[in-house]
Amino acid sequence: MDINSIKNIKSFKSLAQEKLHPELYEYLVGGADDLRTFRRNIDAWSHYQIRPRRLVDVSKVDTSAELFGQKVKAPIVLAPIGILGMFHPEGASGSTKAAKNKGLAAITSTVTNQSYQTIVASSNYNPWFQLYPTTNISARNTLVKRAEENACKVLVWTIDVPVIGNRERHAKMLVDNVHGRSANMGNLHDLIGPDDSFHSPSMTWEFLDWLKQNTKMQIILKGIMTHEDARIAVDRGADGIIISNHGGRQLESDLSTIECLEEVINEVNGKIPVLIDGGIRRGTDIFKALALGATAVCIGRPYVYGLAVAGQKGVERILDILTEELERNMRLAGVTNISEFNTNFVRRSYDSKASKWNT
Numbered sequence: 570m571d572i573n574s575i576k577n578i579k580s581f582k583s584l585a586q587e588k589l590h591p592e593l594y595e596y597l598v599g600g601a602d603d604l605r606t607f608r609r610n611i612d613a614w615s616h617y618q619i620r621p622r623r624l625v626d627v628s629k630v631d632t633s634a635e636l637f638g639q640k641v642k643a644p645i646v647l648a649p650i651g652i653l654g655m656f657h658p659e660g661a662s663g664s665t666k667a668a669k670n671k672g673l674a675a676i677t678s679t680v681t682n683q684s685y686q687t688i689v690a691s692s693n694y695n696p697w698f699q700l701y702p703t704t705n706i707s708a709r710n711t712l713v714k715r716a717e718e719n720a721c722k723v724l725v726w727t728i729d730v731p732v733i734g735n736r737e738r739h740a741k742m743l744v745d746n747v748h749g750r751s752a753n754m755g756n757l758h759d760l761i762g763p764d765d766s767f768h769s770p771s772m773t774w775e776f777l778d779w780l781k782q783n784t785k786m787q788i789i790l791k792g793i794m795t796h797e798d799a800r801i802a803v804d805r806g807a808d809g810i811i812i813s814n815h816g817g818r819q820l821e822s823d824l825s826t827i828e829c830l831e832e833v834i835n836e837v838n839g840k841i842p843v844l845i846d847g848g849i850r851r852g853t854d855i856f857k858a859l860a861l862g863a864t865a866v867c868i869g870r871p872y873v874y875g876l877a878v879a880g881q882k883g884v885e886r887i888l889d890i891l892t893e894e895l896e897r898n899m900r901l902a903g904v905t906n907i908s909e910f911n912t913n914f915v916r917r918s919y920d921s922k923a924s925k926w927n928t
């Protein structure tokens with residue numbers, strides 16, 4: 570199949586469904602409880618509309634940006650996804666290589682099949698490392714040390730998994746692949762035993778202080794949803810924030826990530842970069858996030874659809890689709906580079922101050 574003929578994320582999703590075992594597909598597309606947060610992540614983008622400006626010279630448009638000292642071709646980052654090797658043998662290495670080839674940043678998960686060292690060596694690229702701190706303190710320290718020793722510059726600490734969310738429809742998959750088979754986990758197999766867990770319910774803000782003292786890597790907190798926590802993150806020295814609800818896989822909060830963006834942006838007030846993930850399926854979603862103040866977006870399930878369909882090449886195609894859509898939409902709305910984005914390019918159909926829907 571010529572993957573260049575696949576035009577959008579939705580078509581990739583359908584093809585991924587055909588390829589994957591139903592349980593594995595469910596693990597990928599599923600979420601917590603009744604999937605209301607998962608669905609709201611996707612639906613909420615349509616409650617924001619783009620206000621295009623006309624008669625701007627858009628013959629040249631530049632999507633490039635700088636993220637944590639790294640120059641990227643677009644502010645689009647691969648979100649960390651666990652056990653990518655289940656979806657395609659090229660797994661995390663293939664996805665990382667795809668990001669590298671497209672000039673984009675990628676985050677690699679703690680719970681992926683290959684170790685961080687292997688991914689770096691095979692891709693000749695240093696993705697950001699996502700940390701699940703584990704219940705085992707020595708394992709936690711070693712994970713941080715190994716990332717730094719392998720020239721990782723950015724550590725992404727995921728803070729929305731004190732316990733696993735209630736994912737009823739893929740509970741078996743999780744039990745089989747994450748808890749029971751830590752031997753399959755490149756980063757963890759020599760570090761944790763059967764009584765340890767990759768997530769830790771006892772983590773508090775003090776661990777951010779520990780990280781600041783014990784590593785030179787920049788620290789991003791992934792999973793912030795409120796201005797209160799954004800404030801603490803800034804005050805305690807985080808270098809960045811990812812607004813995320815884990816793709817609706819953790820707390821069924823009935824709140825989408827885009828609905829949290831404004832309050833977090835206002836609180837952070839430009840002090841550190843604010844990234845966002847959740848339900849981003851089109852270049853217009855990326856456009857809206859950037860206009861509302863996000864520094865970049867992270868993409869989760871969409872690139873795994875690409876991976877499942879065609880390995881690294883499939884991920885590359887997904888990244889091309891999203892980058893081209895962003896670029897086209899910038900042209901259509903009169904934005905020539907990322908620094909021109911501002912809130913005037915978006916209107917919200919729900920006016921929270923007036924408590925009414927605009928029509």
Ligand SMILES: Cc1cc2nc3c(=O)[nH]c(=O)nc-3n(C[C@H](O)[C@H](O)[C@H](O)COP(=O)(O)O)c2cc1C
Nearest residue numbers: 648649650651678727815816846847848868869870
């Ligand atoms: C199958 C799957 C596995 C995930 N694994 C991780 C993980 O290991 N670490 C993490 O921080 N987030 C993980 N996430 C959450 C993603 O990083 C991201 O927050 C989410 O997928 C964004 O939503 P989207 O899929 O709608 O783009 C996972 C998500 C999915 C769908």
